Amino acid sequence: MKNLIRKGVLDMPGIKLSTRDTFDDSYRKFKRQCDRNLIVTEARARQHYETATEARKKEKIATRKKILKKLYMLRRYEARL
Numbered sequence: 001m002k003n004l005i006r007k008g009v010l011d012m013p014g015i016k017l018s019t020r021d022t023f024d025d026s027y028r029k030f031k032r033q034c035d036r037n038l039i040v041t042e043a044r045a046r047q048h049y050e051t052a053t054e055a056r057k058k059e060k061i062a063t064r065k066k067i068l069k070k071l072y073m074l075r076r077y078e079a080r081l
Contacts, residue, residue, distance in 0.1 A: 013037055 013033035017026050034040060050058075 013039065 013030060013036075015026060015029045015033055021029075
């Protein structure tokens with residue numbers, strides 16, 4: 001974990017506030033920063049241990065979905081021609 005922090009992989013969100021920023025504005029900026037860094041997504045993924053088999057299975061499903069989506073978009077594009 002410490003090695004990841006040193007390498008800059010785990011980048012903590014932080015915002016710089018000006019005197020004019022309200023709480024709502026600053027909170028919105030912070031939430032946007034968290035979304036960009038995928039902090040909530042990563043935290044949910046790390047809640048439970050995932051075996052290597054499960055990870056490969058999820059990756060295989062995701063790859064299949066991407067291929068099917070590209071195929072769908074290609075067919076949709078060809079239908080216009």
